[in-house]
Amino acid sequence: MSELSYFPGALNREDYAQKIAVLFSEHLEKNGLRLTTPRRKILNYLLKADRHLNQEEIYKSLRPQGIGRATVFRTIKMLEDSNLLSRISGISGPPKFEVHFERPHHDHLVCISCGSIQEIQWPKIEKIQEKACRKIGFEVKWHRHEIFGFCPQCAKRQKRT
Amino acid sequence: MSELSYFPGALNREDYAQKIAVLFSEHLEKNGLRLTTPRRKILNYLLKADRHLNQEEIYKSLRPQGIGRATVFRTIKMLEDSNLLSRISGISGPPKFEVHFERPHHDHLVCISCGSIQEIQWPKIEKIQEKACRKIGFEVKWHRHEIFGFCPQCAKRQKRT
DNA sequence: ATCGTTGCAAACGGTTTGCAATTCG
DNA sequence: CGAATTGCAAACCGTTTGCAACGAT
Numbered sequence: 001m002s003e004l005s006y007f008p009g010a011l012n013r014e015d016y017a018q019k020i021a022v023l024f025s026e027h028l029e030k031n032g033l034r035l036t037t038p039r040r041k042i043l044n045y046l047l048k049a050d051r052h053l054n055q056e057e058i059y060k061s062l063r064p065q066g067i068g069r070a071t072v073f074r075t076i077k078m079l080e081d082s083n084l085l086s087r088i089s090g091i092s093g094p095p096k097f098e099v100h101f102e103r104p105h106h107d108h109l110v111c112i113s114c115g116s117i118q119e120i121q122w123p124k125i126e127k128i129q130e131k132a133c134r135k136i137g138f139e140v141k142w143h144r145h146e147i148f149g150f151c152p153q154c155a156k157r158q159k160r161t
Numbered sequence: 162m163s164e165l166s167y168f169p170g171a172l173n174r175e176d177y178a179q180k181i182a183v184l185f186s187e188h189l190e191k192n193g194l195r196l197t198t199p200r201r202k203i204l205n206y207l208l209k210a211d212r213h214l215n216q217e218e219i220y221k222s223l224r225p226q227g228i229g230r231a232t233v234f235r236t237i238k239m240l241e242d243s244n245l246l247s248r249i250s251g252i253s254g255p256p257k258f259e260v261h262f263e264r265p266h267h268d269h270l271v272c273i274s275c276g277s278i279q280e281i282q283w284p285k286i287e288k289i290q291e292k293a294c295r296k297i298g299f300e301v302k303w304h305r306h307e308i309f310g311f312c313p314q315c316a317k318r319q320k321r322t
Numbered sequence: 323a324t325c326g327t328t329g330c331a332a333a334c335g336g337t338t339t340g341c342a343a344t345t346c347g
Numbered sequence: 348c349g350a351a352t353t354g355c356a357a358a359c360c361g362t363t364t365g366c367a368a369c370g371a372t
Contacts, residue, residue, distance in 0.1 A: 034346070034351065055336080068354040073337060089250065094336060109299050120293065125286050129308065132281065137313035138270050145306045147290065152298035195326065195371080216361080229329040234362060255361060 016101050017047040020084055027082035038067050042075045052088055052096035052117055089146070090115065107145035113154035120147075177262050178208040181245055188243035199228050203236045213249055213257035213278055249278065250307070268306035274315035281308075 024043060025035040041062055046053060059072045076097060079085035089095045090110050096117070105126060109118040125145075133140050149155075185204060186196040202223055207214060220233045237258060240246035250256045251271050257278070266287060270279040286306075294301050310316075 032351080036346080036352065038353075066354080070338075070355080071353065074352090109294065112302060118297075118299070120297075122289065122293065124289055128283065128285055128289075132283065133270065133308065133310070136279075136281075137316060138279070138308070139311040139316040140308055141273060141310040143306070143308040145304070147294065147299070147301055147304040149294070149302040150300040155298060155300040193326080197327065197370085199328075227329080230361095231330080231363080232328065235327090 013101075017044075020047060020099060020101075024079065024082055024084055027084075028078070033078070038062075038071050039075050039078070041065060041067065042072060043079065046079075046085065046097065046099050052098050054094045054096045056094065086142075088117065089144070090117065107147070109147045109149070109151065111151035111154055112148050113150055113157075116151050118151060174262075178205075181208060181260060181262075185240065185243055185245055188245075189239070194239070199223075199232050200236050200239070202226060202228065203233060204240065207240075207246065207258065207260050213259050215255045215257045217255065250305070251276065251278070268308070270308050270310070270312065272312035272315055273309050274311055274318075277312050279312060 021040070021043060024039075028035050028039075042058060045058055045061060055069075055072055055076065058076075059067070059069050062072070076085065079097075079099075080087060084100050085097050086100055087095045087097055088108055106119040106121045107125075109120055111117070122145075129143065130140060182201075182204060185200075189196050189200075203219060206219060206222060216230075216233055216237065219237075220228070220230050223233070237246065240258075240260075241248060245261050246258050247261055248256045248258055249269055267280040267282045268286075270281055272278070283306075290304070291301060
């Protein structure tokens with residue numbers, strides 16, 4: 001994730017992290033909730049992670065600091081509600097998460113052999129999709145587009161054997 | 162589903178059902194498995210359903226005939242393995258299933274208000290996708306493309322309130 | 323006789339919930 | 348003080364598995 005470019009001329013990573021934190025606290029406040037220490041820690045951990053994380057990984061890393069599993073789940077849910085975190089369901093196993101940095105929307109290429117997840121941007125597809133849905137009166141809120149197959153490395157290995 | 166057109170000049174629904182059954186039994190035979198009565202019943206139930214079904218619905222309908230839950234799960238898995246059944250994960254709750262009738266590949270519009278699932282075909286998107294993946298060496302096996310939002314009816318209701 | 327298949331019940335794994343103690347405003 | 352929040356443990360729910368009985372060659 002880190003090596004991916006953000007919007008041209010846009011905020012740098014730290015500024016984004018800052019912005020996300022603000023957006024989260026605003027969302028919480030709006031709903032009569034509080035930005036507490038555990039919640040802040042979970043968000044920070046997600047923000048500085050350079051990859052997709054699952055609940056277990058977050059929990060294990062933050063457990064030494066006394067954070068419980070339920071809080072991880074609850075915070076993830078709040079972040080999703082506030083539209084700052086997106087969920088990626090792989091081929092199997094628990095879903096992974098990534099913070100919505102403000103960069104172009106991207107979809108995922110999931111390798112069914114090694115499990116790696118690569119990101120891909122498809123502005124063209126987004127447009128077609130949006131247009132077609134508007135035509136039939138369907139109001140798009142978000143979408144999930146996951147391509148399953150073999151990543152370049154695994155595709156090669158597949159052919160060798 | 163029923164009102165959707167199949168390939169122009171293609172087989173009618175009953176012939177398709179027949180064909181799927183044959184494909185399934187071939188798949189089973191190839192793997193040293195048998196097309197038993199419970200398996201046939203589950204497939205038939207899926208074939209004559211005009212909508213996406215989840216495991217529970219299949220089980221409940223077939224339970225009176227003595228079919229157990231495990232068999233439903235096991236048969237669903239076999240049908241997926243044989244590429245005759247596809248899984249649709251909605252916004253929440255258990256996944257739903259539909260038989261792969263031999264019609265153009267379609268994606269799904271899932272209404273986050275009423276839960277309805279509408280189908281949509283995007284030959285253009287498929288092409289772009291295929292091309293882009295080939296370029297980066299990713300070998301596509303299948304994909305999941307689900308769009309979440311408000312269906313026409315719910316979008317209207319949303320605006321009224 | 324053999325080997326796949328079945329339903330059952332128990333186990334499983336990820337997630338949610340009830341609750342008493344705690345924290346924060 | 349009062350309301351939101353916490354960690355814990357138990358409950359939950361969809362799914363998988365071990366198993367003894369069964370079924371089909």
